[in-house]
Amino acid sequence: MNTAFKDSLGKPTLKVGAFLVEFVSPGIGEICKVAGCDFATLDLEHTGFTFETAKSVAKYMHAADLPLIVRIPSREYHDISRALDVGADGVMLPMVSSIEEARHIVKSAKYFPEGMRGVAVGLAQDRFRSSPLPEAFRNNNRRTILALQIENTAGVEAADAIAALEGVDILWVGHWDLSVSLGIPGQLDHPEFKRAIERVNMACRKHGKSMARVANSVEESI
Template sequence: MLANPVKKCVATGGVSVGTMMFEFNTTGIGRIAANAGAEFAVYDMEHTGWDIESIRMLIATTPKPKLVPIVRIPTTQYHFVSRVLDTGAMGVMAPMVESAEEARLLVQSAKYPPIGRRGAAFSIAHDDYKNDSIAEVVRSANAEVLIIAQIETAAGLDNLDEIAAVPELDCLWIGLYDLANSLGLPGQMQHPRILDAIDRVLAACERNRKVPAVLVTSVEEGRAQIQRGFRLVAFGGDVWIYQSALTQGLAAVRAP
C-alpha cells in the first residue's frame, strides 16, 4: 500500500485539510480536489446511495497519494470495510459508532492478521495490481490505513472513553449535526451541551492519543476548530461548495 501522508501528518501532530464528496461521482472530481489543494477526500456512502462500483471508480481516478481517498461506509459491517479497502481506499470512516465493540469490529475488519481479520486478496486494486511480497503488503496496509470512528450520538458520547481506548483506532470524528439531533438540539451548534461535547471529544483524543476530526462549513469555522485542537478537518462538501460559489457568482453578475 502507498504511504499515507495524511496519516503521517496527523500522527505526528500536524493538521490535514481536505473535503467531502456527496454528489459528483465523476472521473475528474478527485483530480479537481487535489489540484485545489485538498489533502484528502471523504467519499460518502452513508447519504449518497453510491454503491461499491461508484466508489471503485472514484478511488481509481483519485491521484493517490496526493489526494488520500477515504470512504465513509453506511454502517460498521465487515463487508463494507473490507470491500472499500480492497478497491483502494486509504482510509475508512464508520458513522454512529456507539460502543467499544463497534470500534473493535471496525479495526478488526480493516486490519490483516494478527491485528485483525481482514480477508486476503493480493495483486488487486488495493496494492495497485503488483506482485510484491505478501508479507510487506500486509505490513504496509496495516500501518498505512487510516481508521476513523464517528462520535455523533448520545450513546457514542456516553461511551466515549471506551471507544477512544480501542487500540489501532486512529481518529475520532465528531459528527456535530447528527449529535445535535441525537441530543434533541437540531441545528443548535453553539448550545452549551454541544460545546461541552466537543470539549469531551478533544479531551478523550488527548488522553488516548487519537486524532480529533470534524467537518466545517466555512473558513471562519475551520480556523476556529483548528485553533481549538482539531487536526483532521474537512472543508465542506462538493455540492455545498458548488452551490455556494454559483450563488455568489450569479448574484455578483446580476448586481448593478
C-alpha cells in the same frame, strides 16, 4: 504507497479535506489537489454512490496523490473490507457508540495479526502489485485509516475508550446527528453541544488521535 497523511494524524496541525456527495468526474482528484485538500472523503451512506463508484474515485485520487476515505453505510464486516478491497485508503464508520463496536471495526479492517480481514491481495488495494503475504499485510495495515464517527451521546461517553484503541486514527464528530441525540437539533452553538465536542477533543488529545468534523464555515474549522 504514500502514508504521509496517515503519519500526520494525531499531530496538532489542521488538515483540510473535501466531502464528496455528488460530483465525482475523473478530474476530481486534481481539483481537490489544487484546491489545497489533504484528503477526500466519498460518502456511500447518504448518496447513491456504490462500491464501483468508490473504486473509480480511488483511482482518481491516487493519480493526484491524495488519500481517499470512504464513508460506508454500515459497520458490517463486508462493507468495511469491500471498501478497502476496491482501493480506499481508509473507511469512515457511522454511529460508533461503544468500545465493542470499535474493536469489531479494527479487526474487520486489519489483516493478520492485527485483525481478521479476508485475504485478497494484488488487487486494487495493492495497486495491482503482488508481494508476499506478510509484506502485503504489513503494508495494508500500516496505511489503512480508520475514522469512527461519534454521533450520539453513547459515543461521547465512550470516546475516551475508543480513542485509546490501537488502530483507530480519527474520531469524526457527526454534528447533526449528535445535536439530535442531545435533544438540541441543529443547535451547534448550544453549550451542551460544545461540551460534547470538547469531550471528544480531549479524548483525542489524550491518546494522540485526530478529531474531525464537517465545517460549515471557516470559523468552525479552526
